[in-house]
Amino acid sequence: MRKDGIVIAMGGLHGTGKTTYAKALAQQFSLRHVSAGEAFRKLAEEEGLTLRELAEKAEMDPSIDRRIDEAVKKEAALGSVVIDGQLAAWMAGDNADLKIYLTAPDKVRFERIACRDGLTLQEAEHTTREREAREMRRFKELYGIDVKDLSIYHLIIDTSLLPLEETMKTLKNIVSDYIQERGRRR
Numbered sequence: 001m002r003k004d005g006i007v008i009a010m011g012g013l014h015g016t017g018k019t020t021y022a023k024a025l026a027q028q029f030s031l032r033h034v035s036a037g038e039a040f041r042k043l044a045e046e047e048g049l050t051l052r053e054l055a056e057k058a059e060m061d062p063s064i065d066r067r068i069d070e071a072v073k074k075e076a077a078l079g080s081v082v083i084d085g086q087l088a089a090w091m092a093g094d095n096a097d098l099k100i101y102l103t104a105p106d107k108v109r110f111e112r113i114a115c116r117d118g119l120t121l122q123e124a125e126h127t128t129r130e131r132e133a134r135e136m137r138r139f140k141e142l143y144g145i146d147v148k149d150l151s152i153y154h155l156i157i158d159t160s161l162l163p164l165e166e167t168m169k170t171l172k173n174i175v176s177d178y179i180q181e182r183g184r185r186r
Contacts, residue, residue, distance in 0.1 A: 005080030015109030036085025
């Protein structure tokens, strides 16, 4: 049972803006921010591995994913948080008040990743497609989760349709309206 405050779970494939929008929402609504992707990157750094190497290791050692996912579950149970990650909506489960899925065309995602990670567009596309295929298999084997099943989400937004500020304004309005409506129901 969740202790306190709203819980927003933000999912989507790599390069859709999960962390960018989650951080902004957390700041706007004075919530904590937890990123499964950042936790995975930090773990890779701590172990002196690249993301690809850690992903390969995770294929052989399910405890890597479980460790990150259990931490996400605990954060959701504490409440007052925006959690981002491919499995955030599933891991937050019933503790999530709002489950938001972010999407963007592949070309846009790969451009964002190339810019963020200092890769060529071709490198970003290749590594991202490979990484997502590996993750899809892992998540299906480990939890029976199909990340392409969007039926658990309350809201789906294409982050390429509008500039970042406009998409953020839309998300803030939706969350604000949800919080007000939730307050009326209590």
